[in-house]
Amino acid sequence: MTPAIASTFGIDFPLFAFSHCRDVVVAVSKAGGLGVFGALHYTPDQLREELRWIEDHLDGCPYGVDLVIPERYVRADAEGRQEFGAADLWQMIPEGHVRFANDLCDRFGVPPLAGGATLRDTAELAWSEQVARRQLDVALEFSPALLVNALGVPPRDVVERVRAKGIRIGALAGSVRHALKQKEAGVDLIVANGYEAAGHTGEITTMVLVPQVVEAVAPVPVLAAGGIATGRQMAAAMVLGASGVWTGSVWLTSAESELPPVVRDKLVAAASEQTARTRCITGKPARHLVTPYTEAWDAADTPDPLPMPLQTMATTEALTRISRSLATGNEGARELVTSPAGQAIGLIKQVRSCRTIVNDFREAFAAALGGIADGLG
Ligand SMILES: Cc1cc2nc3c(=O)[nH]c(=O)nc-3n(C[C@H](O)[C@H](O)[C@H](O)COP(=O)(O)O)c2cc1C
Known part of the structure; x- marks a missing residue:
């Protein structure tokens, strides 16, 4: 099975893996999915080093980069300055x-x-457009297949610069209204990110959000995100109309994860109800381990x-x-100690390598679709 989105990105399975860990990005891309590197915590120099390492280890497999350009930040001051030191x-x-x-x-x-x-x-002035623009300059020195923006609509010049390099641009959306704004901004791909997800989320669950976004933004392809940690859920998301899935939490529990083992073990042991949306980490509602x-x-x-x-x-x-x-x-x-963590951690019972996770996704995905076909036959 090679859905259109997979051939667009030169992958054979439309499983997108967000991670701040370069080892995860490389391992997932080499296993046939698409690893997307989260740039947020890196200075421009560190990011350059990480992306160089990733490209050196990918054997030509495609990968993506994720930036955070927040649309809403602390208010502008009386003179209208948006940028603060x-x-x-x-x-x-x-x-x-x-x-x-x-x-x-x-x-x-x-x-x-x-x-x-x-x-x-x-x-650092993390979470700011100023920093994200410096990270963008670095990312454009390299050859990712995809650049994704979180926390708002990417500015027009950013969309144009990314496109001009032949790189596809995507964006996260937690509501139909946001997804429509992303479509208007000209993105190639929308990640419909549900309430269950780790990190910043809106109020709408993945099950309800995905079919609405798919319908609203067609023909722009949509990846389903939030709560997805198995191939069976991936099959469900694609039945809902998604072209693939975008995942985060499951990779935190992988053998390659950058998390300290004590944090990773806490996540593996935790139930879904041990996560909650809280403003205490970034100021915006984001799901973390309680x-x-x-x-x-x-x-x-x-x-x-x-x-x-x-x-x-x-x-x-x-x-x-x-x-x-x-x-x-x-x-x-x-x-x-806490960590961003989605409700999907309740589905994860053990530490596995990224390759095993991808293969488990593939098997369960095929079995689930086969099961549906058998039931209909
Ligand atoms: C540790 C961690 C950090 C995250 N940081 C970002 C980020 O910097 N940018 C972003 O677009 N999404 C970020 N996310 C959210 C993911 O991109 C993704 O939308 C989410 O994890 C999907 O839901 P899931 O965790 O249920 O798989 C983060 C997720 C995790 C687990």
């Missing part, structure tokens, strides 16, 4: 938010950073999370305390 942004952060996150670490016995570092000078860290922020009497990117900046120090202490086996850090 780190110093401007720090001025908008109430001290209470920084203290709340650090107090939480203190309560769980997670030690402060060495030398009293606060990370204020190094907190831990005492997310529970503390989501309690009734705690500070209201700040808009993007201020919440990330306010909590960078505390989250860095947690991640650094994990490596030393600190018990409090193990309890507090």
Whole structure:
């Protein structure tokens, strides 16, 4: 079976894998799917190094790059400036938010950073168009088959630059309204990302979102995303009209995943109800593993999370305390640590290599479609 979308991208199975881990991207693409590298956490120089490594290891297989160009960011100031420097942004952060996150670490016995570092000078302007545009410049030095944008409609000049390089452009959408805006912006591919998904999500479940988006944006192809971790679900998504699927959570539990083993094991052990949408990580609703860290922020009497990117900046120090202490086996850090995670983690029972995951998808997909055909016969 080679649906149109697969031949468009030169793959033999329309399974798209989002990951911040280069090993996952390469392994999935080499197994016949399409690995898409999440650029978000990388400086332009690091991104250049990662993409070079990916292209060196792909043996010519196609891959994609994902950027985050948020449409909504902290408000423009009185002069209408949309772009703020780190110093401007720090001025908008109430001290209470920084203290709340650090107090939480203190309560769980997670030690402060060495030398009293606060990370204020190094907190990057992640989640901003400024940074994403620098990442785009780097991505266009390479030859991805696909460039995907999250958190809004890609600006017109971005669509034009990507297209001019012969690269296809896609975008995530969590509602029909957003999908129609993406279509109008001229994207080649829409990822209909449902409520169950890890990371930023809207309010509509995948089962309900996908057929509506497929109908609304036709003939633009749609990938179904959110909650998909098996070939049986992939078959269901394609019966709903999707041209393929876009997945994230399942790769966090892969053998190649960049997650510390303690976090990966927490995800494998967790049930679907142990994830929740919370604004405490980025300021926008994003689904994460529920831990005492997310529970503390989501309690009734705690500070209201700040808009993007201020919440990330306010909590960078505390989250860095947690991640650094994990490596030393600190018990409090193990309890507090969270990760983006979708409801699909309830379907995952063991760590597998990416190749095995792709092959399991293929087998279950074929069996499910065969089962439907037999039932009709
Ligand atoms: C660890 C992690 C980080 C993510 N970060 C991004 C991101 O930077 N950009 C993006 O477009 N999507 C991001 N997502 C969302 C995925 O692209 C995808 O939409 C989602 O994982 C699909 O749902 P699933 O997790 O149920 O498979 C992230 C997902 C995970 C698991």
